[in-house]
Amino acid sequence: MQLKLGPQRLSWLPPRFSRLLPTLVASIVFVLLVTTARLRNGSFSSVFRSPPPPKIEPPKPIRPPLVRLPLSSGQCTSDIEYLRQRNLDLSNSITYSRRCVKQLATDKFNRDDVVNISKPLITHKTAINLTDCTVPDPIPCDDLPLQVPFPYPAQQYKHLIFGIASTYDRINDSLPAFAHWLKNTNALLVGVVVDAEEEKEGQWHPNPNVDLPALERLYNKSGVTASFIAPALKVNPRNREPEKRTEHHHFMLIRDLLARSTNETRWLGILDDDTFFPSLYPLDQELRRHDHARPLWLGALSEAFSSVQSWGYMAYGGAGAFVSLPLAREMNPVLEECIADATVDTGDGIMRDCVYTRTHTKLTLVPGLYQHDTHGDMSGFYESGVRPLSVHHWKTWYHEPMPEIAAVTDLCGDCFLARWRFGNDTLFTNGYSIATYAPGVLERTDLSSMEGTWVRPGRDFDFSLAPLREPLARDKKKSYHLKDSGMTETGTFRQLYVYRGDEEKEENDEVVELIWDLQ
Template identity: 30%
Template structure:
């Protein structure tokens, strides 16, 4: 039995870390706890079924704590843009203890070179940004600074040094003086650690392969389901893994527990529910029938690649709604063609929110909503769709980031403060169905600067635009009246029938894309790391010399070397 072997392995590992006689007592207690947990989760009288075993992360954390097993934390090496474990956790502005150092960390740059397949010779710039959290100011679309991004902007590229990473010393040019940091004021917005998410319960259905292929998924969930320091923020997650073995469920549950997420992990059996749309609909009675249901106001269905960057704002928004009424809340697609194809509904990727009264109604008619006829009707040409099946169930029983083409920079660089983002993992394989972004890396700045800071824009005197946590863009010809920063740059296309006006009803008229014009060149975020106890955040923005977007109208490259910009944000 996989689960019993896993629990006994945990016992053995924990026992080896303890010294007698306390080890003997703690080990005996752990054995008892483990066996009680095993028989509680898997009654011996029940036949084996893929859906039998449901693991609670709270139980796993209790077992680990009883064994003296430390709860692991996220370390920068876990993935390309993992946060450090430390960070501000609370409403007070962190005190700056950071000592400015503009020497390049060659070892870190070599790792970035290898991860993103850059040349050994790169252009490099390190720039400090000092922020002041200021009460009473609003978050504007962009803020104009009276400083230049390049301290000496009279000589083109002067501040970009050329590094030969293979031959450079670990800390080259020691003792180099840093220029004065960019000084900015930001709103005194709440931190992720401030949120109380106890009114919400989330449900996600995915596969073990998805979690394996995208190792940051659990870290991304932890951003909006914990306080950023491995403790739950009150939100609960019900996770269902398709055809997952007991050992796989134990592994995933332990990883969720280590991240501090309050979750329960079970499995769907594809022999019983073959249709993905039906499994999506099944999340509703799963949520409503849960033992915690009476204490929750909102049940949320979302995808594994749904990310909530500003969870405090989301909670504040839902305080406007009456949770005692049957409410169905979500967003339409940004793409008018997608709405025309799939219908007027809450598109599932951005999160579908159901009040408890509505979940009660849907649970009572659940079986009638997933008949063969209903499943067929939910096929809009792309296979049966779970959000359509849910919409039909709601409409018949009661009186998202859809940007294709691989480049959604226009959306991320316009200064929006989104409640959620979606489809940020390009499907690969050359089709570039969706786009690529790193919202977990973007969101790290919120832990020290506040939730208004991600994606906020700052325009410098020398025509650079910092879209915080997404890009640093330079406009060599200047930012003039012809370049309206309040408009979305149309860098993306519609997934379905692109008529040219698909996104107008959401974004308004968009300005033309600047790719291939020589009027814009951008470095895009790839990694972000919180400092240890000093309130700093280091962001690494990368630009490839062969990126076809950054060429002149004649096709000439704007830069002949790959580039890395490191921004170091420090509190005042």
């Protein structure tokens, strides 16, 4: 018999069932769609909550490094010679502007305000040819008085011990980032170098390509108190095979750090090798709000709700997880058991299972620690007025020169990522960007919300980053991103903000340099 869902209304069925059948079929189809979505995404939330993925513009091709011929000594001023550096990768012809910042330190600085300055930030533009240092006119540097907070007070942090588990090469490459926030602090960094030894036929031998004392000397020379060791865990507690999983060594950091604790130690920080703190001072101020004499586990969730649904309610390791000594001592005897019994094989997942099944401690959330389970353009986050205690994934899932961005914390502490609005078209986010907006756009923009610039923003981030607003198109906003920063030969501090010209449109790069007077 042929079923017809048309005008004949399935006359062979009872009238009541015939009327309900279309609704029943629609319900079945809906359930199938939801189930399919759950299987694909691990959650029903994507069906009800997530907006359609945005159109992601393909990245511009990487410009091949320019090779400039060396010029005779004295042909270029030191300022122009600096702009010629290969690592800056500026086009041969640039449009250059600069301002000389005069710091007006005050204890009344309100970090949450967007300071309004009626005059423009960019006051002069000079064309410079970097192949021959041609500068048609003297380059002006108009004074720019800015009220800023005082620098963070200099302190020692012997009560903090941090630990990472990573490869020799990654730890070696990570020195500039660790030096930014650890140099001259007396906080201890313990690094488990997972490839320090090689396993052959059940025996462990030193890796000839790894020099732990040399790595330690390199860090110490940069002002970082560091100790690098080979993994103590040799056998996988789960299968009794030689232990080669970085995740297990990451979890076993609890024992490594506990062994190096002293009577002064308050917190053990377990990090990824790309966990970055703009400064230890605000982190320490936050940790002081919690009683280190009690069993405590401090951390942050992922900003993406789908990640929390998939991995659970725990301290996500890239944001930084902090364990008090009483909790570390409680867990220490059962660490191998926790690895063997864990429901997942990630370091922070093993930590979650161990804390919840072997202790009575629960996670305490710490605002300001950011896991950054996000990809692509994170300018919306950094330009939002946020005050991050930590950030993560800054050299993998997105790319920002964090040591250079955060260098301004040495000058004025909480001025990092503070915002000033110039005229009605320019927003300056200290250390990150100078953004100029099309006429009328900045005036209509709610700067108390966060621009969703990363891949797939939306309801998945409401609980952590909202309120969010739509990302602006390229013709509505032109951004100069910080490329470099540091001390100059004359004892000032420079920040170099660069707008990359579109090569297809034959645009030159544009540069805005801020020279901070340290007096």
